[in-house]
Amino acid sequence: MKSLHYTFLSTLFVLLALSALLAVQGSQVIELTDSNFHEHISDKNVWVVEFYAKWCGSCKQFKPMLESVAKDIALTKPEVRIGNIDVDKNPSLALKFFISRLPSVFVIKESEIRVWEAPLEKLELLDILESEKWRGWKIWSGLLSPFSFIGSFFGFIGTINRTFNYYTRGIPPYVLVITISAIVAAAYYYIHTLPAPKEEPLKHKRQAQTNPVPKHRRKA
Secondary structure (H helix, E strand, C coil), rough: CHHHHHHHHHHHHHHHHHHHHHHHCCCCEEEECCCCCCHHHCCCCCEEEEEEECCHHHHHHHHHHHHHHHHHHHCCCCCCEEEEEEEEEEEHHHHCCCCCCHHHHEEEECCCEECCCCCCCCCHHHHHHHCCCCHCCHHHCCCCCCCCCHHHHHHHHHHHHCCCCCCCCCCHHHHHHHHHHHHHHHHHHHHHCCCCCCCCHHHHHHHHHCCCCCCCCCCC
């Protein structure tokens, strides 16, 4: 009876260990965050980055497909990395990339960003990544790109929203963006509309220097 009990426990332990090992090895998708994003994408690899949310139905459907693509592409194109970003936990990146729909997918290579322009289907994903068709897509640049000044400013607003979440709870990030932008614009307008200090005419200055006012004499 004891041997049967030990056999059962040993089998259960082995199954649990195998399940844990498979779970660790099975996930090829890297979780990117506000903190580690730039550290990861600064390498020479090609990154396919998905923005998602746990409450997003389409994201839940896309998740197993993305996992499968990550496993397959690791065998044929090891330089391709697959990552995902939770928009609720990483408001800085969500604002920086101007995320307005989920899931949103981007291809990033050495700070060059391209919006995914093809259907989000497994065969399509694999074909584009293996043949590098994404290189022909337009690079997202200009004032509204995530790495521009404006993109960095929006990312800063997201950082404020995350840091002071206790005080800004319930306030959408775009409200903070509008509010802070209005304050900065008002301050800029106020500074540049202040009246310039009046300068004394040059003629009067010269007369004051050449004809100083004599001191009053003391009375005898």
